[in-house]
Amino acid sequence: MAASQVTLSAVAAGYPGRLVLSGFAAQIPAFGTTAVVGANGSGKSTLLGVLSGVIPATAGTIVHRTKGRPAFVVQRSAIADTFPLTVRETVSMGRWAERGLWRRLTAHDRSVVDSWMERLGIADLAGRQLGELSGGQRQRALVAQGLAQEADLLLLDEPTTGLDASARQAITEVLDEVTTNGVTVVQATHDLAAARRTDHCLLLHDGQLLSEGPPADVLTDDALNRVWQFAERV
Numbered sequence: 001m002a003a004s005q006v007t008l009s010a011v012a013a014g015y016p017g018r019l020v021l022s023g024f025a026a027q028i029p030a031f032g033t034t035a036v037v038g039a040n041g042s043g044k045s046t047l048l049g050v051l052s053g054v055i056p057a058t059a060g061t062i063v064h065r066t067k068g069r070p071a072f073v074v075q076r077s078a079i080a081d082t083f084p085l086t087v088r089e090t091v092s093m094g095r096w097a098e099r100g101l102w103r104r105l106t107a108h109d110r111s112v113v114d115s116w117m118e119r120l121g122i123a124d125l126a127g128r129q130l131g132e133l134s135g136g137q138r139q140r141a142l143v144a145q146g147l148a149q150e151a152d153l154l155l156l157d158e159p160t161t162g163l164d165a166s167a168r169q170a171i172t173e174v175l176d177e178v179t180t181n182g183v184t185v186v187q188a189t190h191d192l193a194a195a196r197r198t199d200h201c202l203l204l205h206d207g208q209l210l211s212e213g214p215p216a217d218v219l220t221d222d223a224l225n226r227v228w229q230f231a232e233r234v
């Protein structure tokens with residue numbers, strides 16, 4: 001396997017009164033895309049939270065080669081419709097980690113923001129409120145915000161779920177492109193077609209890692225039937 005961007009050993013993590021991951025061990029290979037797959041409630045978002053540092057591990061070790069903070073693109077359903085921000089302001093927030101919260105953005109920051117809006121095909125929506133956008137447009141804005149952080153580890157929670165083919169393709173192409181430029185991408189997804197195109201896959205069930213490796217080895221009919229039959233019983 002390629003060099004590891006993150007190595008988790010015996011990790012436990014969750015929420016007050018609710019342990020989700022326990023004895024969790026996995027590798028995230030550097031400079032490629034990893035898919036995190038599993039039924040609803042299997043712990044995918046929790047794992048992304050742990051990788052981003054938002055959710056602290058209560059046991060185990062996490063070794064990162066990540067420089068600086070990872071970028072975390074949350075599920076678009078987590079963003080309220082009434083969020084009073086334009087697309088440009090949303091993407092510009094991606095520069096705050098570098099610039100500091102109330103500092104003016106530099107010309108470089110503005111050009112980074114413009115170029116990711118352009119690359120995601122949302123430059124013409126720059127002045128629109130996030131809450132007025134379609135799901136696919138909003139997702140592009142959130143992905144652009146993540147990319148504007150220029151982090152070497154980019155974590156995305158269901159970036160392509162529920163989108164039409166053109167939005168899915170736009171996002172997938174950009175994510176593929178950034179891995180060739182040295183970024184490590186981890187996406188939690190229910191989109192099995194997207195998961196099959198990644199380099200590495202983690203299959204989760206009930207906070208445990210069932211298997212990890214190349215998608216063709218992990219996403220077998222047997223494994224998927226197991227995960228989704230289990231899910232139906234719980």
Ligand SMILES: Nc1ncnc2c1ncn2[C@@H]1O[C@H](COP(=O)(O)OP(=O)(O)OP(=O)(O)O)[C@@H](O)[C@H]1O
Nearest residue numbers: 015016018020038039040041042043044045046047
């Ligand atoms: N803030 C929270 N407080 C308490 N429990 C939570 C919280 N968020 C998630 N959980 C619980 O943790 C478990 C794992 O949830 P998580 O969101 O990580 O799963 P998931 O695989 O991302 O699910 P989905 O596919 O539905 O997004 C679930 O049982 C969920 O109810």
